[in-house]
Amino acid sequence: METTGNKFILLLSFISLFFFLKQERVLAQPSGGPYGPIHKSYDLPNVDGTIYYVSPDGSKDAKGLKLSEPTNIESAVERVKTGDVIVLRGGIYRTGNLTLNQGITMQPYKDEQAVIKGTLVAAEWEKLKNGLWRTSWSHLFPSKPQDWWVKDVYGKITPLHRFNDDLVFVDGRFLQSVGWEGEVNEDTYFINYETQQVYIGTDPTNKEVEITAFATGLVRTTKDVHGKVSDGIGPVIKGITITQYPFRIIEVEGYYPEGLSADYEHGNDVIGTTIENCTMSYCGRIGVNLIGDKISFKHCKISDTSTEGLYLVSSDDALIEKNIFTRNNIENLVGYFPAAVKIFNQSNRVVFNDNLVIDLPNSNGVWYDVGNVDGRFINNWVEGVGFPNNNFQPHSVWPSRNGFFFEISKGAVCAGNVFTNCDHGILILNSNNVKVYQNTFVNSLACFGRNERSAQGDHFGWHPSTGPDVDERTGHEFVNNLMVKDEKYNGPLLLIWQPDVLCGELKEPALKYLDHNAYVSKNDAKLDIWLSDTKNAECQANYSNPEAFYKQHPEYAKNSIGLARYNGPLFKSLLLGNYELLSDFKGKGAATSLPEEVYELLQSPVNPKLPFVGAYPFAE
Structure with missing residues (x-):
């Protein structure tokens, strides 16, 4: 019996060692996932601060302290202070330029899908004799290339209208910009900025046409806002989809050195930003622009961006892990040095571990620059x-x-x-x-x-x-x-x-x-x-x-x-x-x-x- 028992113990030890090695093997080299957002049900966090409930049709005058009486997201952003939580009910929030300076949490209610969009629906269209459709639109975002872009080299390849930041979608399908009405077809659009009119080549009847209307989704500023001084703490954002913005999807502000800078001289304005299980897509410039030490960016997906998907600047000790980065430079800007991820300007000890970087024919992948x-x-x-x-x-x-x-x-x-x-x-x-x-x-x-x-x-x-x-x-x-x-x-x-x-x-x-x-x-x-x-x-x-x-x-x-x-x-x-x-x-x-x-x-x-x-x- 003792011999049999020893053999059994030895067998258990071998099995334990085998599974330990199998588990360790998963940790080494590309793990195979899961990559990107993991859909989950979020419990209400146990915090000392206030929990605000918001919904797409919430009333700005509601206090938002009860699930049955949600406020709107704009009002909640104005009210929150350090340690508070914004819980989003499912649905589409058409809003933007949400600005705060406090270390707060944003998350969905349980497993509901909250989608924040920077577009409005264009419902009034005029059919023209040339086969196009036209609407008036005042929320426009004209832009031009940076001074360092060399027009004499790249101007023949990249037309200047591509540097404007507007985006147009038909039933969720992204359209490319063109330079005049004669180039418009089912896959393109033209904007006349002088008359503030948008032209498309698809019959909008029974279709949802969305056009960008807000520059940025969420801004964590270092400035005073809503009567509050910045607390220096980064936001925690979980489980949310943010999409269709012309300039930024998320921006965390901070000091941008323009010369040699020791690591203790930058990255201190906002510390500890955490973004997890979020989907961010379709941006006319930089998708997510982050500055600050100890950033954690995990299990997210960034896709269909223009110059950069994720732009990490002058930030130390960041962890970027198990994300998906794909389809950057969707407008094919040549001479603009795009990257799905750019880690820039004296960022120290940034770990980029076990991510999926795919389908980037017109872009760099990950650029420490x-x-x-x-x-x-x-x-x-x-x-x-x-x-x-x-x-x-x-x-x-x-x-x-x-x-x-x-x-x-x-x-x-x-x-x-x-x-x-x-x-x-x-x-x-x-x-x-x-x-x-x-x-x-x-x-x-x-x-x-x-x-x-x-x-x-x-x-x-x-x-x-x-x-x-x-x-x-x-x-x-x-x-x-x-x-x-x-x-x-x-x-x-x-x-x-x-x-x-x-x-x-x-x-x-x-x-x-x-x-x-x-x-x-x-x-x-x-x-x-x-x-x-x-x-x-x-x-x-x-x-x-x-x-x-x-x-x-x-x-x-x-x-x-x-x-x-x-x-x-x-x-x-x-x-x-x-x-x-x-x-x-x-x-x-x-x-x-x-x-x-x-x-x-x-x-x-x-x-x-x-x-x-x-x-x-x-x-x-």
């Missing part, structure tokens, strides 16, 4: 950013669309991610000390670049002064990555670039550690590794495999493996995007043990003595 420090880009799935078969130019890295873009910044870890069918999977530009470990690249170029750009005479003034100087753009590591291209991709796998003007000028290479990677081509005989090479007259050389690369540069690629025209065991299913490795993959011997910092970030369940290449360990 200007003066950021210690970024963490971990366990994300990035797919369809740009076009993977753009004409490759070995003497330039820009313009391009990049899944993970780290520019003019210092220190980052990019690990455990999948980049598939992207123009550039990653672009590390004019930065230093970026560790790129344990990623899977499928039909997506990995690129490191540096050029002569400095603070002297730069187009954007002070921007380059926030990052490393020209001779400090070094210290990168590229290890344990799996690079794969199939028959649909004809570009290179890795590019390490600098312009001719720097050839021979910089003594220290950009990468200090480049090894233990596996390069795989399904059809092509060449694996294509490009390096700015001072041994070459053109300062650029292409190597067909890591062996040839190592022969010319023994400091690199000694333990890397190249597999050209390889049709042996690789992924569990390339066709279905299941990138778990098969145990008999011939490139598995390239891997090495992870540095402790990367190992801990990935929460890897794999024995460090049995390393692997790419984002996923071996399939069971």
Whole structure:
């Protein structure tokens, strides 16, 4: 009996260990979700403050203290103070420019669906003899490009009317703007700003035509408002859909440095903004603009925005996790450098973990831009950013669309991610000390670049002064990555670039550690590794495999493996995007043990003595 009992205990221990490892495996690399908003029923929070109930048809004169006597949302926003809660009944709220400066909570009532819209319904239309329909509209948002937009370069591609911020929808379908009546069809609209008239090409009879009427959805201001001084506490927003705004969906204001700024000098105006399980879509400019330390942005979806979906500015210690970011730059503004997520202007220690970044042909994915420090880009799935078969130019890295873009910044870890069918999977530009470990690249170029750009005479003034100087753009590591291209991709796998003007000028290479990677081509005989090479007259050389690369540069690629025209065991299913490795993959011997910092970030369940290449360990 004792032996049987011991065996039973041993079996239970084994089962517990198995499920523990299975649970840990979920934590490492892209988890598979759930991503985006999770529909749930919200309990009334237990707070010391007041709970205000609002509904789309609530009375502004009602106190809103009872579920049966709701006020309207505008009145509640005016009344709330620190610690109060606004509970939204289900339905559509057509409103905007809701401005507050208190640390309050907004959430739905139980599982009801609250939708806040920045449009009004246009009901009165005149049918014209030319086959169009016209209405008068006074809520217009004309705009123009920023001063740095170069019209002489991009004016032929991007018409100026695209920079206006108005949006028009027919039965929820987004229409594109055009420049005059002759271009209007069922998918477009034209606005005559002088006469304040809107033209559409679809018969509006028995259809709902919505046109933007409020600039911004919700503004958390730092100014005095409604007789109250800002309490410095960020709002908590949960479970709400906010859509169809011309300028911003949500904005949290704060100090915007225009020069070098220590982390304690910015991000202090509003601290602790929390946004969870929210859907935000259709914005004529920036979807969600946040400033402030300790931001938490989880399980949200941002889609169908223009220049940026999420814009995080001068903010430290933020966590962005398990969100969906998709369809940015829906107006195809060329020359405006769009990104689904932009982390900008000296934001420190921003963690972007386990998100879904997809379907962005006209946009960058996630862009850490200007003066950021210690970024963490971990366990994300990035797919369809740009076009993977753009004409490759070995003497330039820009313009391009990049899944993970780290520019003019210092220190980052990019690990455990999948980049598939992207123009550039990653672009590390004019930065230093970026560790790129344990990623899977499928039909997506990995690129490191540096050029002569400095603070002297730069187009954007002070921007380059926030990052490393020209001779400090070094210290990168590229290890344990799996690079794969199939028959649909004809570009290179890795590019390490600098312009001719720097050839021979910089003594220290950009990468200090480049090894233990596996390069795989399904059809092509060449694996294509490009390096700015001072041994070459053109300062650029292409190597067909890591062996040839190592022969010319023994400091690199000694333990890397190249597999050209390889049709042996690789992924569990390339066709279905299941990138778990098969145990008999011939490139598995390239891997090495992870540095402790990367190992801990990935929460890897794999024995460090049995390393692997790419984002996923071996399939069971």
